[in-house]
Each structure stands twice: as C-alpha cells, then as structure tokens.
Amino acid sequence: MSQTYPPGPPLPAFVQTALYLRKRSLFLGVLRRRYGDVFAVRVPPFNDHVVVLSRPEHIREVFAGDPRTMHAGEANNILGPVMGEHSVLLTDEAEHARARKLLMPAFNGAALRGYRELVAELAATEVARWQPNSTVVTLDRMNALTLEVILRVVFGVTDPGARAELAPLLRRIVEVGALHYTGLRLPALRRFRPWRDFHANLRAVDTLLYREIAARRAAPDLAERVDVLSRLLQVGAAGEEPPLTDAELRDQLITLLLAGHETTAAALSWALYELSAHPAVQRAAYEAARDEDDKALEAVLKEAMRLHPVIPGAVRRLTTDTTVAGWTLPAGTTVSCSIILAHRSPDNYADASEFRPARFLDGEVEPNTWLPFGGGVRRCLGAGFSLMEGAVVLREILLRYALEAADGRPDGGRVRNITTVPRGKARMVVTAR
Known part of the structure; x- marks a missing residue:
C-alpha cells in the first residue's frame, strides 16, 4: 500500500498556510506541476493535513462518499467564528440533514420564481444610478447590490432605517483580509485590534438580527411574506422536524450572507x-x-466562475481511515476537491484559459469538472438562487450599457476573507446603448 500521505512541499507549515491564503492559485498550480494530480499541503490552524485532488474521477469519489465518514462541516471549520455552530455549512450527519431539509423549501423552483421580480427591481434601481460614459468600480457596485438583495430578499428587511443600520455592519464582516480572518480562530487575539473590533461588530450584528427575528415572529402578516427569513420561520411547525430556533436562524442568516453576498458579487464582477x-x-x-x-x-456567469474561482475547494474531513484516489488516508485528514485546479485543467476544458461561455451551452462541460457549488449531498442550497440573481443582474446591465474595461487585465485576484475578488476591483467604462 502507498505511503500514508501523498507527496507535498517541505516548506514549514506556517509558510504553506500563508501561501495558501494569499497566493493559492499560484501555489496550487506549482504544486500540481511538481507533485502530480494528488498532493498534500499543511494549512494550520485550519487543517493540519490536506490532500488536494482535481481529477473528475477522484472528485466523484468524494462527492459520492458516505457523509458519515466524510464530514464537510468539520472541514469547514474556517467559517466557524463567523457563521456559528448551527450553520448548514458547519454541521454533519443528522444535524446537517435536518437543517438542509428545513432550508430547502426556501430555495426550490417556486420560491426562486417568487424572488426574481424583486431581484430585478433592485438591479434596475442600482443600474439607474450609473452615469453614461463614467467609470464604474464594478466590485464595489456589485457588493452594494448583492448586499441589498440579501437584506430585502433573504433577511426581508423592508424598513429603510433598519437597512441603513444593518448594512454597514454586514459589510464589515466580509471586508476582512485573509490573514486577519485566520486570526479569528485564536481566542487570545480577541483582546487586540483588528480582531477585537471584528467581534464587537459581530455582536452588534447579532443584536440586530435577533431583534429582527423577534419582530418577524410577531408579525401578523408572517404567512403572507415571501422573504427567506419569513419562510424559515414557518418551516417545521407542522411537520415531524422541530422548527428552527432563534440561534439556528441567526447562524443560517449569516451563512446565507457570506455564501450569497461576497461570492455572487465577485462572480458578477469577473463576468x-x-x-x-x-x-x-x-x-x-x-x-x-x-x-x-x-x-x-x-452560461456567462458560469464561465466567469470557471475561469475565476471565487472559492478554492470543496472539502471533507475523514472520520475513519479511508481510501481516496488510491491513497489510504488516516482519520482526521482533510480532502480538498480543488475548484481552482479542476476548472483550469486542460484535461477538463479545451482552451481552458479562454473565456468562452458557449461551452456551457454546447454540452462540453463534463460532470465533476465545474464545482463552484460543491457536489453530492453538500451541494450548495443557494446555487439556483445565485445563478438566477446573476442572470437577472447581467440582463439589467446589458440592456442599458455597453461595457469597456477601464484598466488592463487584473493581475489575477486577491483573497478577501475566504473569497477571491478581482484585483483593482474590475473597473469598467459604461456607455449608454
């Protein structure tokens, strides 16, 4: 049998962590060229031993794996300080299955059709503010728009005063550098800035969210409301599953914020x-x-997400010794299906470096080669919402403006919290059609 771990760089663990957080596309590309399709890295304090995969057959093994032996929640521990212990991204087995069951009705096809009109209205309002022949800082505008979508469509906050109070606090959660984010897991740092300020801001967010949840529970028109929070307050009440508690609702709302705000804004900016x-x-x-x-x-949005992955990988923590990709790996190992490497592999995509949305319409994209939303029983619940939102926003922009790049091609991206956003914020000049 092969050795316990695949080969990997001999660099000190803290150096590997810094490279993975700050230069992960470059770092992972170099490692694949040096060590092949399966290699190991160390990225404490999150995961001491990470085995990185990118071939579709290996990714299929992971996505089809037994959720009792492959824990995604444990592997996503980097998200814990913000999202909370009840987050659907941080739970496993029965607890995850319950949360997913309760959340799913808020993201089914009928629900998405109900959200579409409001998303279009918010996108049209945003685009109407743009001035012809001006330079738009795309990442900033998409962050503002997707945050407004979260506040209105997900949180259901309709009062302008409440939105004005909550929006800057939520923005501060996502506008955190990668190394700053790393320190959130270390309790000793909470006494020092910037971590002290971050946790104070998070407590302020929690206060407002619990206030909104309490007010919504008491709303006489709750049954008529169609926002995600109102839907979540009603699920489970008449079924075999107990309804979501306030603490669970808080964690799911923060999860939807982080999973559906910055990621969609970055994908739209790249598109x-x-x-x-x-x-x-x-x-x-x-x-x-x-x-x-x-x-x-x-297809435009999907190709932008392929060429510019916002999240680096879909991860699982092994609970028992398990054979993956031909390697017998010990319990505690984290297996990472690398979105970056899979999306840029010439084995998976012809002309992999080219921006060609038509590949998503021509049947070229094979299973387990396009992974922005993960896969298997852990596939992102908000995938349909994100694609709907992206298509609606692109339509509102393209019908009004022709676009021209204001700067040269961004030098890759930069990591903000756990996402990769365009360096230079993807500035563009807009001209009225």
Missing part, C-alpha cells in the same frame, strides 16, 4: 470584466438579454 474585455462575447450576451435568454446569461 462583467470578461464581457468588457471580449466585445464579441458581450454582443452575444446583449442579444441574450434582449431575448430574455436566461440560459445564455447563466
């Missing part, structure tokens, strides 16, 4: 940048917007 840099693709996307072809607009 708009690529459209501004590729006039022919932009023309086709404009025609799709004019024809209300959501599938083609989704």
Whole structure:
C-alpha cells in the first residue's frame, strides 16, 4: 500500500498556510506541476493535513462518499467564528440533514420564481444610478447590490432605517483580509485590534438580527411574506422536524450572507470584466438579454466562475481511515476537491484559459469538472438562487450599457476573507446603448 500521505512541499507549515491564503492559485498550480494530480499541503490552524485532488474521477469519489465518514462541516471549520455552530455549512450527519431539509423549501423552483421580480427591481434601481460614459468600480457596485438583495430578499428587511443600520455592519464582516480572518480562530487575539473590533461588530450584528427575528415572529402578516427569513420561520411547525430556533436562524442568516453576498458579487464582477474585455462575447450576451435568454446569461456567469474561482475547494474531513484516489488516508485528514485546479485543467476544458461561455451551452462541460457549488449531498442550497440573481443582474446591465474595461487585465485576484475578488476591483467604462 502507498505511503500514508501523498507527496507535498517541505516548506514549514506556517509558510504553506500563508501561501495558501494569499497566493493559492499560484501555489496550487506549482504544486500540481511538481507533485502530480494528488498532493498534500499543511494549512494550520485550519487543517493540519490536506490532500488536494482535481481529477473528475477522484472528485466523484468524494462527492459520492458516505457523509458519515466524510464530514464537510468539520472541514469547514474556517467559517466557524463567523457563521456559528448551527450553520448548514458547519454541521454533519443528522444535524446537517435536518437543517438542509428545513432550508430547502426556501430555495426550490417556486420560491426562486417568487424572488426574481424583486431581484430585478433592485438591479434596475442600482443600474439607474450609473452615469453614461463614467467609470464604474464594478466590485464595489456589485457588493452594494448583492448586499441589498440579501437584506430585502433573504433577511426581508423592508424598513429603510433598519437597512441603513444593518448594512454597514454586514459589510464589515466580509471586508476582512485573509490573514486577519485566520486570526479569528485564536481566542487570545480577541483582546487586540483588528480582531477585537471584528467581534464587537459581530455582536452588534447579532443584536440586530435577533431583534429582527423577534419582530418577524410577531408579525401578523408572517404567512403572507415571501422573504427567506419569513419562510424559515414557518418551516417545521407542522411537520415531524422541530422548527428552527432563534440561534439556528441567526447562524443560517449569516451563512446565507457570506455564501450569497461576497461570492455572487465577485462572480458578477469577473463576468462583467470578461464581457468588457471580449466585445464579441458581450454582443452575444446583449442579444441574450434582449431575448430574455436566461440560459445564455447563466452560461456567462458560469464561465466567469470557471475561469475565476471565487472559492478554492470543496472539502471533507475523514472520520475513519479511508481510501481516496488510491491513497489510504488516516482519520482526521482533510480532502480538498480543488475548484481552482479542476476548472483550469486542460484535461477538463479545451482552451481552458479562454473565456468562452458557449461551452456551457454546447454540452462540453463534463460532470465533476465545474464545482463552484460543491457536489453530492453538500451541494450548495443557494446555487439556483445565485445563478438566477446573476442572470437577472447581467440582463439589467446589458440592456442599458455597453461595457469597456477601464484598466488592463487584473493581475489575477486577491483573497478577501475566504473569497477571491478581482484585483483593482474590475473597473469598467459604461456607455449608454
């Protein structure tokens, strides 16, 4: 039998952690060229032993694996200081299954159709503020828009005063550098800035969220409300599962904020940048917007997410000794299906470095090669919402403006909290159509 761990770099663990957090695309690419399709890294304090995979057959093994022996919640411990112990991303087995069952009705097809009109209204309001022949800082505007979507569609906060109070606090949660985020797991640092300020801000968010949850529970029109929080307050009340507690609701709302705000804003920013840099693709996307072809607009977003992965990998923590990708790995090992490596592999994609949305319409994309939302029983519940939102936003922008890149091509991306956003914020010049 092969050795306990696959080969990996001999660098000190703290150096590997810094490289993984700050330069992960470059770092992982170098390691694959040096060690092959399966290799090991060390990234304490999150995961001491990480085995990185990128081949579709290996990824299929993980996504089809037994959730009792492959814990995604444990592996996602990096998210714990913010999302909380009840988050659907941080629980496993029966607790995860219960949370997922209660959350799913808020993201089914009928629910998505109900959210679409409000998302379009919010996108149209945002785009109406733009001035023709001006430079738009795309990442900033997409962050503002997706936060407004979270506040209105997910949290259901309709009072302008409450939104004005909550929005800056929520922004501070996501606007955190990678190394700053790393320190959130170390209690000793809570006495010092910037970690002290972060936790104080998080407590202020919690106070407002619990206030909103209490007010919503008492709302006489709760049954008529269609926002995600109102839906979650009603699930489980008449079924075999107990309803979500206030603490569980808080954790799921913060999870939806982090999973659906920064990630979607970054994906949209990359999509708009690529459209501004590729006039022919932009023309086709404009025609799709004019024809209300959501599938083609989704393809633009999917290709941007492929070429510029926002999240590095989908992870599982092994609870028993398990054979994965031909290696027998000990309990406690974290297995990472690398989104970065899978998306950029020439074995998975012809012309992998090219921005070509049509590949998602032509049947070229094989299973287990496109992974932004993970897979298996842990596939992101908000995948449909994210793609719907992205298509709606692209349509509202493209119908009003032609796009041109304001700067040269961004030098890759930079890591903010756990996501990769465009360096330079993907600035573009907008011209009225």
